[in-house]
Every structure is written in structure tokens, then in C-alpha cells.
Amino acid sequence: MATLVLTVAGGAIGGPLGAAIGATLGRTVDREVLFPAARREGPRLTELAVQTSSYGSAIPHLFGTMRVAGTVIWSTDLIEHRSTSGGGKGSAKTTQYSYSVSFAVLLSARPVIAVQRIWADGKLLRGAAGDFKVQTGFRLHRGGEDQAIDPLIAAAEGIGDTPAHRGCAYAVFEDLDLTEYGNRIPSLTFEVVADEASVDIGTIADAVSHGVVSGATGIEVLGYSAYGEDRRAIVEQLAEASGCTPEQSAGRITLHGGVGEASEVADMAARAQGDEANPRSRKIADAMTLPTAMELAHYDPARDYQAGLQRAGSNADGVSRKISLPAALSAQGAKTLAEHGLAMLRAGRDSRQVALDWSAAATPTGGYVTIAGEAGEWRVTGWSLEKMVLTLTLSRAVGSVPQVAASNGRVLPAPDRTIGRTLITVFELPPLDETAWDAPRIGIAACGEGEGWRQAALVLSSDGGASWRELGGSAPPAIMGAVIAPPGIASALIRDDRNTIEIELFASSAVLNHADSRSLDNGANLAMMGKELLQFATAEQLGDRRWRLSGLRRGLRGTERQIGKASAGDRFTLIDRDTLTVAEVPSARIGSTILIRAVGAGDPTTGTQAEVVLDGRSVVPPAPVHLRAERMGGVTTLRWVRRSRTGWRWIDGAGTPLGEDGEQYLFDAGDGGASIELSEPQYLPGGQDWSRAGVAQMGDLGRSPAASFINVEGEKA
Template sequence: MATLVLTTVGRAIGGPIGGALGALAGQAIDGRLFRGAAREGPRLTELAVQTSSYGTQIPRLFGTMRVAGTVIWSTDLIETRSTSRSGKGQPGTNTYSYAASFAVALSARPIVGVRRIWAEGKLLRGAAGDWKGRTGFRLHTGSEDQVADPLIASAMGVTPAYRGLAYAVFEGMQLADYGHRIPSLTFEVVADAGVVTSGDVAAALAPEVMSGAGGRAVGNGGMTLGGFAAAGASMRGVLDTLAVLEGSWWQPDGGRLMRRSDAGAAVVVTDAGFGAPRRRRTVAALETAPREVAVAHHDPARDYQIGVQRVRRPGAGTRIDRVELPAVLDAGAAKGVAAALVARGEAERTRRRVTLGIEGIGVAPGAIVAVAGEAGRWRVASSSVVGLATTLDLVPLAAMPVAARASSGAVLAAPDLVAGRTLLMAAELPALGDAPLATPRVCVWAAGSGAGWRQAALLYSLDEGASWTAAGGTAAPAVIGRIEVAPVATAAWLADRRSRAVVALARPDMVLGDADAAMLAQGANLALLGDELVQFARAEPLGGGRWALSDLLRGLRGTETAIGTQRAGNRFALIEPDGVASIALPVSAIGRRLRVLASGTGDAEPVEATIVVSGASVAPPAPVHVSANDLPDGGLVIAWTRRSRAGWSWIDGADVPLAEEAERYRVTVTAGGEERIVDVDGPRLVLSAAARPRGAAVIAIVQHGTLASSPPVRLFLDAGA
């Protein structure tokens, strides 16, 4: 397959300058305006890959373009070490993170701003200006009063302001998501506000070569573009590219070049036939024209990624040409360019030569002529003068690009979800596994006010903010919210068929689901309602992020003492294995206030949650099945059943393990305004007839654990007992 570089000149479909710059004035203009022999214009590949090579050309951008840019300055990797400990005297764990600061040149002419930024194909900055990753960012638009970037200046000492060059500076970009290296970035750059045409671009690049030339006049004329990137080995190649876009060509006009199109007026010439046969016409074989033309372009429907539109003609031939347009065109316009190039290639197989007298010397290459007595309009491809005779080589005019029906194909755009502010919740819960904890542990749930939130960094303090300890990051986005209608107070030992708790989730797109008996047995739909752990079998959507929960299992993991304490506005959190982060604390944290800070990409300031560490995560659950029975001698025996913070599954049917260093209880007997405390080492207390309370009494039993004590269980005795 032949590849047609846009800036290749002299080809049948790609050489508007080569044909226009004839022997008369072309060499002089080319030598003055286009330095160097190469006619290379911009390539799509130059805009797709971020580079850092010295001497790399930086394009001049127009309209809105997506470009990769060139890294012009960077620091070495910046390593940060953080140490976390699970408790006093425990060995610390060092974790390392890496960041880098660098600058990326975007345009060799001033720009208006930058919208979206992609890193490795995923959005780093969204359309709303929100950041999906952690980095500092400054944009220098390339104005003539631009000052030096303070970070580069502090690192390099004397540094230029790069006036006229638009560039972006990233400060302290976190590299964990990119393999600890600077990622490949692309930028949606807005270089000009409003409509940009190919004529505008040409006038800005080389105002000395432009003048009005007919055609579709919008601004400076030409095709309306979403954006254009001017680069390449020569200005000549860039102008060639612009001419291909709009189906025009360039014609010498004194010391300038004038853009011409088939809409211009024709000069009528008479073929005098001096020195040659009159009306000589040749037609090349169809195989010499391209059978297919593929136009590659930046497609706005594909987030400015490269799209390719193909047009194929019927008939003989195998030649396929590929045209690379560093311009933003919709699919229909690009297909129209391809169709026009196919038509031009087929039409320009025909050549017509006319010979004029001395009057023909004023007809320059690029002029539009009509031959007297013949139909059709022609473009002068070249001219020569021998003696008094002027010979013109003509090619028929081809159709200009027109919009055509086309598809951009399947678009796999990077999702642009706003992260929003971090929503944080913290609670100390009983251990959620069968193994007891050795130190206190606080659970942390986090989500974002926007669906794009993914994670936040955690810090905690036990000394009212005098010092902070890194606690890693949050877990996967959690399903959290608030209680609207609390469940009713009921016993913890039976399934609750009466309650219909209503919760409002933090975002409408958060969802809950049902669970059957087998799923519940495996721990599904475990949730925190206030301070009570429950499981729900049914979740009914009420709309707007509100859900009704029913068929509840109440007071799980020893939280039955919280039944009936919930109020509207209390917390709700779905407990999923990948949605809960935990902070291990020293034993000395029990009884102290814990402050937790979370900082995500959408947080202008860290978000804080505060709780008092009660020791609930390391305390045994309260005893159960308390009974009081009279003894024959008038005494009273109080008995209960021990529970354990280990072996919740009770898979062997035997007594649960103790999970504490010793079995110890404190029994408090309150009667008649007096309180008596008795410590025992078994699940039984015998009171003599003299020691038993008279009248109404309250008996509270607490199990002492190794690290903390259980909540009390209470037995009420009436006055007649």
C-alpha cells in the first residue's frame, strides 16, 4: 500500500503547491518563504506520543486539539517513606511512595487553556476541571508577559519564561498508578476561541503569502476546523496540508501566494496551436489513479483520537493512498475529503495542452481557465514560454470536499466521573472474623459525593492533632448513608419480621440487594445501623437512593445492647470485605479520642471523623441467659452463660472458647439505693439469705476480658422476689 504523506508534492492528488509553483515564480517564492528542500508537513504520529527528545518540534496549535506534548524539564523520582505500627512495641512497617515534578510543552503559540488531561488513556482531569489523581498543576499559556515557573526556577536557578510557548507544570504527581514513572499524557488544548478555518490557520502561519482567493469564505476562508496542529519540516508542507483539506491550491501572485479554489472566475483562452497539434488531450490508464483513499484525522466524537474514513471507487486499480490530517474533523467531513481526493485522482488522469500566443505569458500556474469552444474548466498545472508561444498544461477541476454520511465507529471513551468530596465514617466494631483481635481496631468506610471517587489517604491522631500517623488508604468505595426510619426494639434471638427500617444512601447510584438464607449464613448483607450490627434479607428500592430493609437478624456479634437506640440521622454502612479499611491501635488508645483524616483527589481540605475508642473491638460480648433461683436456705443463686469473641460460627456444637487470659466477672447488685460489687471467676454467684437483696433490685453482670470488659447484662428483680 502506498502511503501519501500530505506534504508530498507533485502527486496527482496531493500536490497543490508543486503544481502551483511553476517555472515563472515558484522557485523564488519557495526559496524566500520555505527554507530547505523538504516539504514535510505535520503527521498524526507526531501528536500521539509524548516525547522528551532534545530538538523535538513543538506544534503550533489552532482551535481545540488533543496533543501529547514534549517533556522539557523533570526532577528525579521523589521518594517518600511512611512508617505505621500496629501497637506500642510492635515493629513498624515502612511503605514507600514516589512522585515527580515535570513540565510539558504543548504549543509553540499562545493558547487559551487546557480542558481534559489523559494519563495512559485514562482521565487524569475531567471536563469539570476535577482531578482523578493527586498532583499539583500550573498552566502557562504562552503570553508575551509570561513569567518563569517558580518550581523550575527554584530547581534550575536562572531559567527562561518561555514566552510564546504554552506549557504545563505538574508538581509532585503521585506515580503509584503508573508504575513509578511519568505517565504518557495527552491534553485537550484550547488554542483559539470560536470558529477556526483553514484560511485562518494559513494567515496566522504565513501572512505574507495569503490573499483572498474565492471559495467558501468563512473568516479568512476555507474549511471550518475543530482544530489544527502545524508542524513538520517546512511551512510549505503545512500549507500543502491546508490546501488538501479544503480542495484548494496555491497560485503565485507577485511576491505572494494566493489560495485558489474551483469557485474562482475562469480566464478564457484560445488554443492557437503554435508549434504543436491543436487541442492535444491525453488520458492516463485508470490504474494510475488511487482505487481507495483513507483519510486519518482527529475525530471529536472519539475524544480526538485518530479516526480513519475510506472511500473506494469502482473499476480497475490497486493503489491505496493514506492521507494523514493533523486536524479535528468529524467523520462526515473527513469522508468528504476522501471522496474529493478519489474524484480528483480520477479526474486528473486527463491532461490538456494548449498553446497560446504572447498573450498567454500572463496566465500563471494555478490559474483557472476555460478553453474557447470547449466545455469544462481547467487548472493550469504548469506553463512554459518558447519564443512567442506560451504552452499551458491543464488538468480538469475536481470537486471540493463535501460532507458525507459516515460513522465514527464504536467509541470507547474514558469515563469522566467526578470524584467529589470524600464521605467518611468510622466505628469500633467487634471483630468480624472468628479470630479475636490482639489490639483495638477501628473500621473506616469511605465513599465520595461523586461516582468517580476511588480512594483517599488516611491519617489518625490520638493526641488531639499534636501528631499524626499514616494509616494507608481507604478501601473500595463503600455503600453508606443515614437512617430515616429506625427499626423497632425487639429481641435479638429471633428473626425480626416486624421492622421496616428505611435508609437514605449517600448517592442515588448506590444500590443494595436481597439475600437468601444461604447467603445470609455466609455473611451477606451485614450492615451497621447506628451501633447495631444487623443482616437484612430484603432491600426494597424507594427511589432517590432510599431503601427499605426488612427480614432482619438483629444484635449480631454482641451488639444487642444497641437495639432500640437508633434514631433518624444515625449512620448506616454496608459491611463488605473489600469496602472496609481498618486502623490497628495500641491498647493504650482505649478510652481516648481518635481523630481520622481522609484526603482524596476531590478534597480541598481533609475530611475528619472522630470517635472515642471504647475497646469494643477487643471486649467479650455480654453474658446471656441470666437467671435467679431461690435456694432452700433462703439464699439466691444467679447464673448466666458465657459468650466469647472467638468461634462465632460454633461449628462443633461444643462450648465456645474462652479467648481471654482468665474467666472473670464483676456482678453489681443495686437495691434500696445501695450498690454492692462482687468479683467471681465463673458464670455463677450464690448470695446467702442474709446477703440477698430485699425488695426490688437490679443485677448487672460484666465479663472482664484481657483488654476490655463486656457491656453489662441486667436482671431486674421485683419486690416480691
């Protein structure tokens, strides 16, 4: 009788399934399950959407593959990083700050296999290929019973105060760069693989009920998140949403996904009356009392696990039954379950009672029977034994529902752009404005092999790698490529309309544009090709990443000596102040080698390294020009025109500013003798042979490259 009482109590709480569970769990005296104060609620979809860090937060038991938020269980304070640049002549010192943080997120109260994609504020932090979109260290503790403590947490909290969280899976982020997230921990969600394949509803029920409820139902979900201590509510939700029916036997409950094996029974009341059936024992509910539609809310993997809703039934006015299931289901799978659920509701209109001999008392609640002399199968929803007569309450059984077509709706997944390895170009930079720099400066341009590359951390060494100086993060991705067909020799004094350049850009999304004369005068389409600074007026796209450039201005800002020296494979970099990092190297000397190392999210620990040998173009004046020999009255005078590190725009159309503290030249007669210092741009060689003479302009920080005279017919240069 105790079992019967518990069955009735369970039935009052949760219907036939509740009755079966109540009866079985009653044997284990689980009073917290059997006598609740209010109606039981299973897990909800909305409770998985937001990451928490509160004590007492429910930790899900994950099955299959699911997207979950998890709970932050440990975190450091923000870690501040500083880098300083500038501070030389004509520029202020700039200190840049960036922040990172280390923290741990608890994911599942049962072991998992892997973590795949990770979203941060709705954007992919980790892609399907396992690549992180920002710089971070990452470790996954899978939840084994022999799980060791995390070394980072132990270092911060002490070994004795660091739990291993055995049996629970959690992830640890080490120095996650917060630049992309407003210097705060973003809201994270994780695609967690707890089981290698889809999971049967019965397997989940068995795990959450500790073996009380089980069964191979044949109904599978791609993933499920079970949380909370109410085991019965979880099982009830699974059974209701999947249309599974419970069968009670031998102290256990077995879930069936379709019509089970049926035994035949004979209705004693029908035989006594000589009728085929007892009309008073059969009831058909009014169709108006039933829902006209069934809605199933679920997580849709095809929509990055965002909530989906599938509907079965009429769209006409009426009552709609809605079930929320925190399971990962395809649109087709969810639609099929909704159709099956609606079919069960409609079949449930037809119910009846049969009277049996007491010897049929072994017929289980949830089992299936056929009635002698009648067609169809019936499910046992209840039974009572009185005066040795067993009365079964039956409901019309529903067979399996075929798969039905369904739409996911519009899918807008977060783009998963591969970052790839960082590519950097380093070159000594001629002054790009009218300021004369007082220390060598280099330009650093960076991009990535993948479209998802955004930034890399830069460090600089001027002593062969013995020490490194942080430069902070790189500028946004630059337009860079490689020279395929270099241009030939041309003059730096006029536009080069004869030669063209063919290049292949590293990114297919990069675009080059045309520029008219006014735009070119304002600095548009400035590029470094090898060591030559130039501009182009026309950009013609030849293929996905291949371009032809024409209308060239060659050898700009003192790089005329590099005209014609570019070769295939040299770097091509579009000079844009927004995508160029300018680094000052105050202690470096002309001729020294500067090393730059870039470490991005897609790079190995050592990052990518490039180097440049300083030739002084950033701090010394350009070589003198217009060298000539003037002969007057039998006397030859060598003359030249100075140039300046400033005044490139030539605003007044006359002279240019000196750009140095004083005007001075170093003249080399080419005869092996000592060089001569001059304060004027001229020299009288007298009777000397000046055919190999050269002159360099002295600057505050060094001398320019030498310009050579050429003796033509013994009198002109």
C-alpha cells in the same frame, strides 16, 4: 528569469503548488526549502500517538482543538510515601508503600487557551468536567510571551536554571499518584484548545509559512498539529488534503478553497486556424492511469481523536490514493474532502494549452480563466513566455463538492465517570474473628459521590487534630448508604422476621444480594447500621438506589443494646474485609474522640472528615447475660453468664473461651456503697435490696457495660 528558474525547480519538486511556493520563497533565498535532498514529507498521524522525552523531539504548533502526546521536559525521581498499620496482638505490623512523581510536559510551540481532557495509558486521567481521577496537582502554562517560570521546577532546579519556555505551552503535574499506573509515569495524551473555534486552512498556512502563504479558503478543520521545520511540506500537505489551489501574486501565495474569480482569455492558436480550439493542444489522460479511490486518514474527535479513515470512489480493483492529515475532522468533513480530492484528480485528466498575447503575462499561476467561446473554467497550472507569446497550461477546474454522509464506525470512548466528593463512615469495630485485640480498632469505609471514585488518602488524629498519622490509601469503594426507615425493637436471640429496614445506597451501581442460612453463618451480609451490627437474609430493590432488607439478625457481637436506637439518616455500611480499612489506635482511651480525614481526587484540599467516640466495644468484653435470682432454702443468689470477646462461633456447643487473663466481675449493689470485686459469676445479697443491682465483667483493657438486675415480685430477675 530568476523567478522563472525557481518556479521550474519548485515544480519539479512538488507540482504546481510546489512551483508557486518555490517561486515565492525563492525571492527570500530560502535554499533549504527549495533544494532538498529527498522528497518532502509533511506531519504524520502515527507520530502523535506516543509520548516522548528525547532531545530533539518535534514540538507541534497546535491549531484549533487537538489531542497530542507532548514531550516530557522535566521530572523528579519517584517520591516514596510510607504508612504503617497493625502490629498489635494477633496481627503483624504492615508497612504500605505508594509513589508519586512531579513532571512537566511540553505541548505546543505556540500559545494555547486551555487543556480539557487528559488520558493516561488510554484511560481518562482528567474528565470533561475538569475533574482528575487520581490525586495530583496540575498547572497549565499557556505559552504567553510574559510567561513566568514554574515555582515547583524553580524550587527543584534553582531560579537561574529554570527556563520560562515563553511562547511554548506546557503542563506541570505535582505529586501525581502513580498507584493506578504501576508506579511509573503513564503515557499521557492531552486535549489541547489552541483556538476557540475551528480553523481555516489558510490561517494555518499563514502561520506556518510566516505570511508567505495565506487565504480564507472556507475549508476548516477542528484542529491541526503542525510540526517540523519544513514549512513548505506542511503547506503542501494542507493544500493537497483540502483540495485548495494556490494563486501567486505580489510575492505571496493565496490558497483558494473553490473556483476563484476567472478572467477570460482568447486562444491565439485557435483564432489563427479559424477553429474553436486547437485539437493538438488538448489532452485527456487515460482513465486507467488515475486512482479509482481517494482515502483520507485523520483524527476523529467523535472517537476520542483516534485515527479515522474515509474513502471516496470505487471499491473495485485499482489504485487508491491515500493522504494522511494530522488534523481533527469529523467523519463527514473527511469524507467530503476525500470526495473533493477524487473529483480534482478526475477533472485533472482534461488539460490543455492556450497561447496568449504577452500582455496577459499578469495571469497568475493558480488563477482561474475561461476561454472565449468555450464553456467551463480552467485552473492555470503553469506558464511560459517565449518570443513574446505566453503559453498557459490549464487543468479543468472543479467546483465545490456538497457535504456527504459518513459513518464514524464503532465508537468505544474511555468512560468518563465523575469522582465527586469522598463519603466516609467511621465506627469502632467489634472483633470480626476469634482474636482478642489489645488496642482499640476502628473501621473506616469510604466511597464517592460519583461512579468514578476509587480511593482516598486517609489520616487519623487521636488528639483533637493537633497531630495526624497517615493510614495510606483507603480500601476500594464500600457499599454505603443512609437509613430511610429504621427497624423497630427485636430480640438479639432469634431471627427478626417482623421488622424490615429501608435504605438508600449512595451509588446506583451498588448491589445487595440475598444470603441463605449457611451463608449467614459464614458471615455474609454483615452490616453496621448506626451502631448496631446486624445481618440480613433478603435484599429487595425498590428503586434505583433504594432497598428493603428483611430476615434480620440483630445486635450481633455485643451490640444488642443498640437495637431500636437507629434513626432515619444514620449510615448503613456493608462490612466487607476487602472494602474496609481497619486502623489500630494504641494510645487512645475509651471515651476519647478519633478523627478521620479522607482526601480524594474529587475533594477540596481539606478533604472530608468524620469522627467516632470510642466506647470500648473493640477491646472490652460484652456485658454479662442471663441475669437471674435463684431462691433456695430461703436464700437468694444472684447469678449471670459471662461472655467473651472470642469464641463467637461457639464451635463446641458448650462453653466459650474466657478471652482475658482472668475472670473477674465488678458488682454494684445499687445502694450507693462501694462496688464489690468478684471472681465468680454469682453474688449473695443477703438481706440487701438488690432491685437496682448491676454487674460488669472486667477485661484486660477495661470493663464491659453493666448489666442490671430487675427485681420482679421481690424474688426473680
